[in-house]
Amino acid sequence: MLHLITTRLLGAIPVLLLVTMAIFGLLRLAPGDAAELLLPDDATEEQIAETREAWGLDRPIWAQYGQFIGNLARFDLGESYRYRAPVFELIGERLPATLELSFYALVMAIVIAVPLGMIAALNKGKIIDAIVSVISISGVSAPSFWVGILLVLFFSGYLNLFPSSGRLPYGVSVPSVTGFVTFDALIAGSFDTFLQALKYLALPALTLTLAMIGIISRITRAAVIDAGQEEHVFTAVAKGMKRGTIVRRHLMPNAAIPIVTIIGLELGALISGSIIVEVVFSWPGIGTLLFQAISVRDMPLTTGAVASYTILFIALNLLIDIFYVLIDPRLRGHKA
């Protein structure tokens, strides 16, 4: 297990270098630079040149990249041009919001979609299977930003039930322990704030959940059908075991492996979905941060945000690998 984690983390280093290099390359190729974009329109040529020098933009791109890597090794991602604050801090502030939103959405999606897919698979060809198919194919076909807007229209426009943007009402805050506002509110003992935080979470989380339900229920259905055709399921029937017990003890554990594999392959799509949902609901996570950073060519911030998404991506894939080893004895090596 330790071996797996270390090889994975070491393997992530070249990927990170490549990703950051690509971002640097793109920025270099792109017309216009941050100094021009960020300074007021009436700034003089001299002011622009000064700013360029201060940010190192006048130096060759490879020198800029070298410095970036050198700083990275010291956990320093530089300073954001726009916010005039260390990128590391900015990301540290925003990351919990992204994680909190994704956490709730993923948990809801799994709780809803896995049983849906299972029911469809176990009733293959019947009406209920067709209904689940319609739900899941609609789920993967509806653009999440549109679903988000419809939810806003209905739940905040007509019903006035949930707020349509932000994380907490203006002026309300909780001492940060975990970074998850809902958890922190409970730790601080403020149940009111907890409920408020949930209300703010409701629409973005639901939008993200709906986007995932389609994918996850489809995967689950296919995996359960495949697992049901394995010989050992026959063995279990021949033992005199009830259908429900077979599903619980033999079918689901075996179906879990392909389900997790494909969720892993879809992680990229899920992260993309979360960026868009953050922008739609002005959720203060790294998605919106990145979006703002890109639009003003805030190079350190852009590179930092992209790098943190890549690290998140690698970390989630590592979690999936660890899950495999826990569930599948074939990967644990021989005892004999």
Next chain:
Amino acid sequence: MKFDFLNLKFIIGAFLLGFVLFLALFGNLITPFTANKQSLMDSLLPPLSGGHILGTDHLGRDILARMISGARVSLAIAASVVVISGVVGVIVGALSGYLRGTWDLVTQKIVESFWAFPPILLAIAILAFFGQSLTNVILALTIQRWIPYSRMSRAQAMVLRSLAYVESSRVMGGGLAWVMRRHILPNLMASAIIVGTFSMATAILAEASLSFLGLGVPPQIATWGGMLAEGRSYITRAWWLAVMPGVGIFITVLSLNLLGDWLRDQYDPKKTLNLI
């Protein structure tokens, strides 16, 4: 290969896609308005009023005319993306699987690195840095979309190269181009078409997302994503502004997913599961 055309997935999918195609090609015959014709007097008219079947937006532009423009843009971009990425992906993957060795090693590394980016990040970065244009949207969407084709083709080419008839063709002196054209590429077509159908669906979604974020197609061209972004601010006063373009995206993507599902079912060997 016998196709089962009486399948519900095929019928609904083909009908919806046919409808969108019809709108894109002949939509101009239905509405007298053009996509960018402003008329502030007629702003925010609800559907079925003043001769506007789907109503008008905040600048009094006809929603139906803009929807038709959106359909054209979406389909044209998605089709270009799918064709370019399909050709690149299948060739790269087939060569990897057939040649193995260094070529395979290098392309696998490239595939891995491209895959380390969540797809939309790279597209956002390219469009933000290089500016909005149709070509840049196509580039941004193609840059990762060839990967699924190449993975599929690589796996299948590896199987194909070891088949007796392909091997004999090679031993008999068939050159690389000959073997690829005669034996490898034709066998990849079916899977490539299935991957392509689903890929077209996600390309339409991605283009709409980018245009929605204001990074995709330039704003002077009406797109579904752009219309949604504009209509968002009027959501409580004029729901049709944001709802209509969403419906357009939804039915187009849905039709492609249905057709993709149907195609995959047709080729699925599990259908003929032998019970005896």
Next chain:
Amino acid sequence: MTLSSDTRPADGTIAGQNAAPVLSARNLSLYIREGRNRIRIVSDVSFEIAAGEFFALVGESGSGKTMIARSIMRLLPASMLEIEGDLEFCGKSLTSLPENRMRALRGGAISMIFQEPMTSLDPLMPVGRQIEETLELHSDLNRRQRAERIETLLTDVRFAEPAKVAAMFPHELSGGMRQRAMIAMALANNPQLLIADEPTTALDVTIQREVMEIIQRLRRKYGLSVLFISHDLSLVHQYAERVGVLYGGVLMEAGPERDVIGRSAHPYTQALLNCAPGRRVAGERRRGIGGTVPSPRDWAPGCRFRDRCERADAACANSEIPVKDLSPEWRAKCLRPTE
């Protein structure tokens, strides 16, 4: 729960012919449902298995032998497989048994082992735990008694270190070891009938012998009846007491092994024996059977083997073929069997 064991001979020897049959199939026909249609895959098959008897059902793939084995325990849902005719276990009809009573028999009084030991065990569960599951379902042993029983069973199938094997996962065992573990699982609740569906086909020849010897020894020890499904005539010759030969879902010939294999009467059995390795007369060329098994979709009236039969004539095509008794226990479904 197991059925009362008093139908079994107390001395553990092979039962005489006059004991009540453990399993009897009468005019058994099986249909597979395909949408609105149903396809007949087994027609009108009758046979009996006496207590303690080793009965072999022989046939090429597609002959319906596996479906017969699966229909006995009703392993396939009624929506897929339809059963007509009668199947009786110790005098009780299996076809009309409610599902919960059927479930009590599966893995209890009737148990089964399969062809593919590599895939018949759940890869994610230790072997001992999988055996324990059958004990939980059919006995009221407590945890410690179950552990002891698992050790006994694994020792019975010749594992030197039963406790260690019980803790292992299927992928840690070889094919032969897995099949032995499957046998231990099948015997967990002292069944009266063991259905073995090509249990050795996937194994090496030397391991085949080992597994067969274990089945044979345990059959003697516990007075077990065995329904052995196979296409391997040399194994059938060696172990079976009575044999049924299936072709295209029809029982062509059935009787004592010394008759059916020793001096077969049906042209199909003869052809099958002719192409079996190791059974040809020196100097004579081994012959295959010309043509292929007809698919259930293409079945026509008359004898199904006639297209491949050297003795066939016009009469074989248009009449219902009678079953001829060649001796009180030996019969063949053929217009002109040799005697």
